[in-house]
Amino acid sequence: MMRHEFSELRQWFVVAMVISFALSTGCGVEAWKAKTYPVSGSIQINGVVPENAYVYLRPLNQPVDIAESMPFAIVQPDGTFEFMTYDADDGVPPGQYALCIMWKVDNSRPNSPDQLAGRYASVENALTEITIEERANVLDPIELTGEKLVSAPKASKTPGLPEGIALD
Template sequence: MSSSSRDRLSRLALLCMACGLAVGCSRREHWMNDTYPASGVVLVNGEHAEGALIMLFPSDGPVDVRNSKPWGVVNADGSYRLGTYELEDGAPPGEYDVTLVWSLGLGPDRLKGAHSVPEKAVMHVTISQTNNELPPIELSGVSVLPPPTARSGPLTP
């Protein structure tokens, strides 16, 4: 086999391997659905619910084969942006029940589980194939546990 034939064969082999990797990568991502930007604001008794976790549960069945759920964490200004597969990448289109848990660190849910499961959702939303500004979540007159305080000194049993 001549040197030029070996070079062509090597290039062809590399091309086939590259195509195989590309196909493999696209298969890996094939289960993901398209996502669209989605954001909103959370206020509890007039205060920004910094650190609260928003999670969307699909009403129409799973959004993908892995049963992914869009989620977001509330910022200091009360805003959040949803992500499903990556941080703040948006949510797949569909109907969702929105849950809210407000625990800081390992502490208890400051809302005492009042909106932690789809059956107790704070609202129902539709994510469409556009930029989605979700209605504000405004809970008022609700009983809220105080935020955890820093302990001084060593922990005691």
């Protein structure tokens, strides 16, 4: 009987040691998050601020973290943006990234077209490549000129129907 109690005590000791080790080494809920550094910038397209445009970074060499997070920012009315990866304005993990942008005609509509027609929306067609360093990073101002923009679809003359379709 003494041997059974010793075996059970040893099992509890091993479990306690594993839990203690996990907690002391940072295996908590947020241990998977990478360290981030502030990243900010500004943008204009054809001399206009692309308010509410999405500016996002795609990692070039390896994922940002095990969740493959994608740092992004939303352009403010003054043309500035500050990147976040996990929380508002927390920044971006160091590394090399493709800087992409998408400027929807109407952000309230999920299927709204990109005013830039997807020209800068992928790694292959990125606006530029940037390196985020282990410090505060301020990107050079982005000024796109001569961009042909996609406009909002024309409204139908009959409410609720696509253009060109009418009820008689």
